[in-house]
Amino acid sequence: MSSVYFTKSAARNIFFGGSVFFFLLFLVLTFDTTRKLPKSDHRENLTEEVVRGKHVWETNNCVGCHSLLGEGAYFAPELGNVYTRRGEAFIKVWMQAMPTGAPGRRQMPQFNLTDEQLDDLVAFLKWTSEIDTQGWPPNIEG
């Protein structure tokens, strides 16, 4: 690092210049993504039910055990495609039957959701399963 040509101020300029340039480029890409998103996120199907369902999802901290589109915890199954894997009826019955109480097995708490909340949650999971995720997950098991 003793070169007289590559000085500290040169390094500093690369840092400031490079960071600003790439952050602006990131903003441009974000702008482009924002324009293209309506095609892949099918936001036209964001009903009141789906919005309320996302709220149920969040206020019960589902992501603390499950993953959703691969993000979250890895303790319990992926739920981004659970609607296609299991279907509406299974999801509702499953949630009402929890916890299993099977000794030594991972336990899911009983969240005491109302029928309306269950409908909303299923609507949210259905909407999520229809996002264009570039073909992820690799198979139905998530």
Added chain:
Amino acid sequence: MQYQSQLVAKPYFIAAIGLFIAQILFGLIVGAQYVIGDFLFPEIPFNVARMVHTNLLVVWLLFGFMGAAYYLVPEESERELYSPRLAMITFWVFLVTGALTIIGYLAVPYATLAAMTGNDILPTMGREFLEQPLITKVGILLVVVSLLYNVTMTTLMGRKTSITIILLMGLWGLAFFWLFAFYNPANLVLDKYYWWWVIHLWVEGVWELIMAALLAFVLIKVTGVDREVIDKWMYIIIALALITGILGTGHHYYWIGTPGYWQWIGSIFSALEPIPFFVMTLFAFSMVNRRRRDHPNKIATLWALGTAVTAFLGAGVWGFMHTLAPVNYYTHGSQITAAHGHLAFYGAYVMVVLTIISYTMPIMRGRVANSPQAQLWETWSFWLMTVSMVVITLLLTGAGVMQVWLQRISETPMSFMATQDELATFYWLRLVGGVVFFIGLIIYVISFFIKGDVTLLSANNQEGSEKVGIPKADTFKEDIQPTIAEMKVEQDDVPVAQISTSKMEESPVPVETSTQEMPLKDK
């Protein structure tokens, strides 16, 4: 320590270590629940324990960063902190907010906590790592703004060094990107897109500035290498970090409903993300090899080297392992992610905070360094924690590879839960690794209470002057030029007082501005 107000860092560091212990205890609970599914159920369900584990990590690292800033900024600025009182008020606000939040997590169901804390007014909760109630999020913002005000004022009124500029940029960036924690659109894809502006642009963006600044500061102190040299390395590292890391955000935009071109952008730029970490490793070793004095605080130097190496492994190598889109297609959201997360957070951020604590705590307790006996305990804790974390990472990687194979690649894919049963051996061994880590942490804490022969700070032995320790014989080799301060030292035991210059930053001959110098015996 040159300024009395630097002492406000001490409670921050003590709180950080306290919360670190709690974090690891909850980590052990989570690790146990992976193999004994109903452990502590229903009292502490997995989602609660994990939330406490991750939130405590973030909070104690923030305590560490803040303590570091309150310590470092006065010393670099060569003046007292703008308001030590504000720093202490902020400390208590942060500690109480953090404690109440954790109690809230444990005491009531999450949905109740959300309802109690006004989540219906502005829903921000229930997203990974951003589980905090609205009031806690606001509290974190206020605490960071208070810190920014305090250290920015201190810097503006004092000497401005490259280290403080980068540290401040990192902290301002931390506050800025935190604002995205308050943005939670109903559209899940948009929600995820901007969620990463907090998570990724923190840990693979602005936090790296903080990390580089802290590492540079400690390396200047323990090696005595000229500041100009260290500053240049620091700028190269953070330039590489942001040039690769900002567009590297794209590696999170592969499968969440965003356009396909992110697979190219994310793969290319995040594949380059190991480079700054590799350079950081070269930097740390090169500075220590070229050290101009042997600082008595050996363990702080070890932590600094360990940070660079483990960050390179955890963030660099383990990040690269699953960052290319075709690989990530199979590994996304598997135990590979968990493996990377553990070693990256430990190597980069846990270790850099422990580095700064290791360097500053002895000074704040009136010594140049801890006794060799105490340093021996701390060295044991270094190796126990670091090796066990590497082992945990290897085990989770093994679990992840097997999981991907059984659940995603196989012709007859197994279900998630059936696959988990197959991974039990890995999880059991990981739990053992966690216990060893915890033992290492206990030894770390004990090291603070080991007495022994300590060198006390005195007027002639003023830590912070960048000149503590025994000068090395080959001080003036290569391009390292003697400083003006050193040239004026001509005989033993005569401290040179009050040499200062305002031309520090751009001076052709590096000039030290410290107030007291250790005499050089080999001149």
